[in-house]
Amino acid sequence: MSTTRAAPAPSARPAGRHGHGADPDHHRRLGWRDRLYRFDVRYMPYLLIAPFFLIFLVFGLFPLVFNGVIALRTYRLDDPAAAGWAGLDNFRQLFGDEDFWNALYNTFGIFLLSSVPQLLLALIVASLLNRRLRAQTWWRVGVLLPYVTPIVASTMVFSVFFSRDFGMANWVLGLFGVGGDEPINWRADKLHAWIAIATMVNWKWIGYNALLYLAAMQSIPRDVYEAAAVDGAGPWRQLWRITVPMIQPVIVFTVILSTIGGFQLFIEPMLFDLNAQAATGGPNGEWQTIAQLIYKVGWKDLNLGYAAAMSWALFLIILVVAGINTLLTNRLSGGRSR
């Protein structure tokens, strides 16, 4: 990049871009320049967008479709000879698979415990940030600390945090007199494991969602608030009566995002396990999520066909839940007009 100014390229054709062949003397020289120019105008755009389409078709779209094919086949990594069409066997197996229903239950439970507090707290943090602040940028950057921290790393910290004997969670609860005489074993039953994992998810995403809300809050016209002065609404009521309904589209967006993310939850449940590589999500699958089960079925049990079928099921579940959540959010956040 020698020049950053828009210096015209003197080497290119000076004039008459449509008049090729007008001057026979320069025919040969203008000929290839002309063709080059025509190529540039006509085909260069396709060349520029080609890399995306190439990569997406090969590594995005094709796998997604191919996944549907594999789901209808017997495809085992440990037994290539068994390969063949299985019809709907994989899906039939799915319906009777206790592990799958258990994983679905866990996924749903963790999702509820993480998405609802996450978005509510994000709203509150956003409304705190939505003031005239000193060092405004630094507060905003600060809430992103969890966002840039690798989930792998933070999950390991929380793993220690929620350990039974010397964990900080139990210690803090003890200070408040919660938990009774026995320390809580966070990995022993569903509810406690779910809470621990949901805590990690909440920690990670509150700041990020708060910034999405903040952006929307700042684009609310100011006179809306002036009108509210007549009602004498305080800050808290202002938040719920004015701000939330005004930023409703973004709230719906974050609900969809957290549904898609929440139902593919993988790292936290994987690494919360003391024996992570087993991918069982606890001794009896207390917190095994669907994404984790897919990994286990595919790469521990080596049954890729079945894992593919599960992926499709998960895809459908996400679609349905995202749809329902969108409707619910529309209702709850004040979009009654539609």
Next chain:
Amino acid sequence: MSAVDTAPRVTRPRRRAALMGRAPQDTPAGIGTYLLLATTMLFAAFPLYWMFVIATSNDEALAQIPPTVIPGDRFLVNLDEVFSLQDVYFAASLVNSVIVSTVVTASMLFFCSLAGFAFAKLRFAGSRWLMLFVVLTLTVPNQLGVVALYIVMGRLGWNGTLLAVIVPGLVTAFGVFYMRQFILNTVPDELVESARMDGATTMRVYRSIVLPSIRPALAVLGLLTFVATWNDFQWPLITLGGTDYPTSMVAISDLASGNYVIYRRVLAGAFVATIPLLVMLFIGGRQIVRGIMEGAVKS
């Protein structure tokens, strides 16, 4: 949106009503707001701090009630143990992560800005339909095709190599869409047209007109891509797990596996792998905040 710091449009000087009718972003934060924000920061930062505490402690420090909250002096000792573990390849994994994240980021910036430029400023048959296709692909959670992706990579012979984690991320729909929006809004049509009149080639226009004006967008997209690529875990685990070429996230999960996990080691490794991102947040925080607030991130 940028009017936050400029003179608030308070038209009425009456003191009493001033707080009520004003938009929140024009209302100076009170001490309560600062206290609550400071508490939020504490919660946000504490796990990171505690990661450092454990990474610098010995085993006894972890088995104490109340828990230690003061860093020890054994960081280098712990780190040395991590680096010398035979089957974890921690040093190599850091190099791998740097390679993968750098290549993916550079390629994203190059290809996404080119495609975004084509979609924003060039006329070609089918451009609207192709752009619609790009937008539609934004909604596809491609994690769901991971089984088939593994098989595709197997056919290509790329499983277990860095190619498997690099190539799918070279250019994404999100990046193309983001660059297109930015170029559409910042590069004036007349400038492109007049350069065209002067006979500038497409690449020349890209180099001399588009590139200089999209630096902010490149910074945003670059930072977000780097962070996301560095932190990626599921696909790298599937394709690189158990090989000699893990990324740092996979290597940390190896540290955390087995019958007896030594947390001061795990977290020493985790802390080292987190430092680059903290540095990026410190340097490029403003850009990352901007990117997210522009709705830039698809997770």
